[in-house]
Amino acid sequence: MSVKSETENDRPSHHLAAKLGGFFRVGDQVADMVDDLCREKVTFRPRHRIVGAGDAYGSIYLIQSGWVLRASHLQDGRRQIVNIALAGDLLCFNASLFKKSTFDLIARTNVEAYRFDIPRVMDMLASQSKLALALSWANAQEESLLAERIVSLGRRSACEKVAHIFCEILERLRIVSLYDQGPLRMPLSQEDLADILGMSLIHTNRTIRGLVRAKLLRYRAGEVVILDETALRGVAGFEDDYLHFTRQTDGVFV
């Protein structure tokens, strides 16, 4: 797929490059390789189960737009959302090394994604070490997000958790230029939020209401407006270093 006629922002690799750009100086070579992997574009409807627990992995996806939830279900119906995948995130990248999934991947919105052929990715990783390095970084960053989620779940109060997840989502969207300030379309129900934060739906609601009453944010179904991000970061104890988005000019060139 030629990309010469496309503007930078239309390249399939755009969001991923933006994310990596926080750490690497991403050269055309790597961007071209990613674009080259993006031969097939797929779209999923909301609630579509992209991968189900027990399924064999067939593909790796690079999200172009939309929100995807990675969730685990216990026998009795309890659900835990392990992470949220946004534009520029890879799905099943490292997990595709396994025989089968232990998680569901659910499209929460309309999702546009590029489907990578796994053998082709493997070939390219084997021969293109810069690409491998770049994708390893993306992978390591995702692992860092999981670790921070563990900290939230284990040691933060309900109020801190809610504030923290909002701060994280804001920051992650900023990295891929999908948020600046003002109202944010956030296609998560309070039930989703509860399942991310390991809380009950009802207490999640009350906690959000508390933050609304404190004038830190406004909330409607599908939309939040952060009114005082500084204060929100304060209650969350939010430190963004775990995102490792340093925007260094002396970064490694890939």
Next chain:
Amino acid sequence: MSVKSETENDRPSHHLAAKLGGFFRVGDQVADMVDDLCREKVTFRPRHRIVGAGDAYGSIYLIQSGWVLRASHLQDGRRQIVNIALAGDLLCFNASLFKKSTFDLIARTNVEAYRFDIPRVMDMLASQSKLALALSWANAQEESLLAERIVSLGRRSACEKVAHIFCEILERLRIVSLYDQGPLRMPLSQEDLADILGMSLIHTNRTIRGLVRAKLLRYRAGEVVILDETALRGVAGFEDDYLHFTRQTDGVFV
């Protein structure tokens, strides 16, 4: 470093190969490369901080023996242990792509480890795709452990959490042949356990006592005896598929 004179079990790569052996058929080529990386052996005393939050990464370690905790500290002293690293586990492998650590790595016991020189690892990964694949798998498995920890923290009861972590530790030690059955030396205090499970020390204690009273296990400082592992798995709802230790004979050869 020649390994010809060593028995299989003495090779530095032994535990890592055992872990990978659940999925790959690990050939001599990869094992030799790992052995070759293990040029420098280091030991840490209990409580030694191998890496501290904020430190730049200097090395990658392969644990030969001992237990290491990866922990995060909040401003007010709350601590969350994100994971436990055992023999055969790599420390700082993917995180070494970052400028600096956001976690502490603490030796909980005497720890023997092999120190890898990062540039050398990078070179080898770039040129040896089989090695890269094998280590990527180890990495993906660790990510899977984190995801399961998130499920525990978010959606399991105190009793399920305690049972689950014991099942996980048993299984992980079995994979590297460090446990079969009977008494298990477990160098974690109840405070450590509490910080892994996101619970208070006191409630952790009471929960353990409950399992002891139910005759599922015996507990002393530094030692547990699992009396009824089947029952313990039952209360935990333990499914070992997230460890991805399938011991398949048709696995990919690396």
Next chain:
DNA sequence: CGCAAATTTGAACCAGCTCAACCGTAGTGG
């Protein structure tokens, strides 16, 4: 309009927390 999904609120309850104290065991130094 009418249905379904999402949110909000109230009320009662309880799992897990904090505070406080005590016990056992293993050094350690006089």
Next chain:
DNA sequence: CCACTACGGTTGAGCTGGTTCAAATTTGCG
């Protein structure tokens, strides 16, 4: 040998953050 200390574990009591159950209200949408 004993006193002292430190650390890990145990137990009680009271409290509270978060849960469950139940029901009402709002919102989105065909």
